[in-house]
Amino acid sequence: MTKPAAGPSPQRQGQPRFLPRCPVCGASVREVFVVEALGFGVDRCLGCGLGRTRPAVPSEDIGRWYPDSYYGRENARFNPCFEALTRLFRRRRARFLSGRAARGPVLDVGCGRGIMLAALRRLGYEARGQELNASAACHARRVLGLDVSTGDFLVAVLEPDYYQAVIFWHSLEHFPDPAEALVRARALLRPGGVLAVAVPNFDSLQARLFGRHWFHLDLPRHYFHFGARSLQALLARHGFRVVRTDHFCLEQNPFGWLQSLYNALGFPSNLLYDLLKASSARDETARAHRIAGALTVILLLPLLVLALLLTILDAALRQGGTVELYAVKEEA
Ligand SMILES: [Zn+2]
Numbered sequence: 082m083t084k085p086a087a088g089p090s091p092q093r094q095g096q097p098r099f100l101p102r103c104p105v106c107g108a109s110v111r112e113v114f115v116v117e118a119l120g121f122g123v124d125r126c127l128g129c130g131l132g133r134t135r136p137a138v139p140s141e142d143i144g145r146w147y148p149d150s151y152y153g154r155e156n157a158r159f160n161p162c163f164e165a166l167t168r169l170f171r172r173r174r175a176r177f178l179s180g181r182a183a184r185g186p187v188l189d190v191g192c193g194r195g196i197m198l199a200a201l202r203r204l205g206y207e208a209r210g211q212e213l214n215a216s217a218a219c220h221a222r223r224v225l226g227l228d229v230s231t232g233d234f235l236v237a238v239l240e241p242d243y244y245q246a247v248i249f250w251h252s253l254e255h256f257p258d259p260a261e262a263l264v265r266a267r268a269l270l271r272p273g274g275v276l277a278v279a280v281p282n283f284d285s286l287q288a289r290l291f292g293r294h295w296f297h298l299d300l301p302r303h304y305f306h307f308g309a310r311s312l313q314a315l316l317a318r319h320g321f322r323v324v325r326t327d328h329f330c331l332e333q334n335p336f337g338w339l340q341s342l343y344n345a346l347g348f349p350s351n352l353l354y355d356l357l358k359a360s361s362a363r364d365e366t367a368r369a370h371r372i373a374g375a376l377t378v379i380l381l382l383p384l385l386v387l388a389l390l391l392t393i394l395d396a397a398l399r400q401g402g403t404v405e406l407y408a409v410k411e412e413a
Contacts, residue, residue, distance in 0.1 A: 100124055104260065105131050105315050114293040118350070121300045123293075125283075129314050132283040132306025140257050146302050147214060163357050168196055170332035174250070175200035181407055182246035182275040190234050190262070191252025195221030202227070211237050235261055241268050246275040254280050254303040263319040270410040276321055279330070279405040284308025286395045287337050287402045296340035296351065297333070297402060309404045321408035328401030329392070337402035338388035343380075348373050
């Protein structure tokens with residue numbers, strides 16, 4: 082089992098002596114942990130609990146942290162069984178959104194391969210997507226025939242006051258300045274339009290218990306680590322009224338528990354996640370970690386049962402591993 086190398090990595094040298102204050106509430110922040118193997122640390126606001134990755138990778142350099150395997154070769158991210166499950170979850174999510182946003186134009190920011198957009202189109206929405214990764218956007222256009230543009234959401238040509246819903250499904254935390262993204266989203270929404278945001282929950286039981294081993298940290302691709310409280314505060318500051326906050330997500334939360342448990346037990350970081358990927362990436366990982374891979378499989382059933390029970394518990398405590406917020410654009 083690998084252990085992170087000791088001592089500060091080159092990326093963390095020269096960091097400021099005084100940490101910048103929280104961009105959401107202005108309170109002081111403190112460093113909560115460092116992931117030496119990657120060369121990044123995470124700070125937490127003492128007021129609203131917002132987490133922040135430090136140092137932040139300049140946006141012009143972040144592309145190198147998204148290898149092709151992040152989206153999957155031929156745009157199949159996981160093995161066929163998990164791909165089918167992913168499509169099922171996205172269809173359920175689209176149906177759920179359709180109960181909250183009137184039919185009309187919807188925009189999915191960071192739509193990836195367009196699986197949820199395709200489900201929204203089937204439900205009668207005019208589906209539009211924006212995606213930074215050219216290969217994922219190309220899949221959405223060519224294979225699914227969706228209206229998806231490649232490029233930065235902040236400068237994309239999009240019609241203001243037009244959309245019934247703007248969706249940030251696990252994408253807001255990838256923005257170096259999420260406030261800018263929310264200002265843009267608000268300008269694009271019709272009055273009364275719906276903003277749907279899902280993020281990993283930095284206030285969750287799993288985040289607090291596992292710290293730097295938490296699966297959903299995803300350093301350094303996540304610039305910020307929201308909790309329900311910090312996200313609600315940010316939305317309110319930018320003219321949104323939160324109407325619903327959900328803590329139960331079967332697609333994300335059990336896996337967050339499961340993979341974090343393996344990480345904390347000393348298995349190679351995110352090994353199970355890599356083993357579930359599409360065959361090319363999976364075979365490479367399996368060859369590199371034969372014994373750990375076998376142990377992972379042996380422990381899978383008991384840990385999965387534990388993860389499902391913990392998912393029910395954290396939702397009941399409203400401390401789910403991810404949170405989904407629905408908010409309405411307030412009149413100015
Ligand atoms: Zn704060």
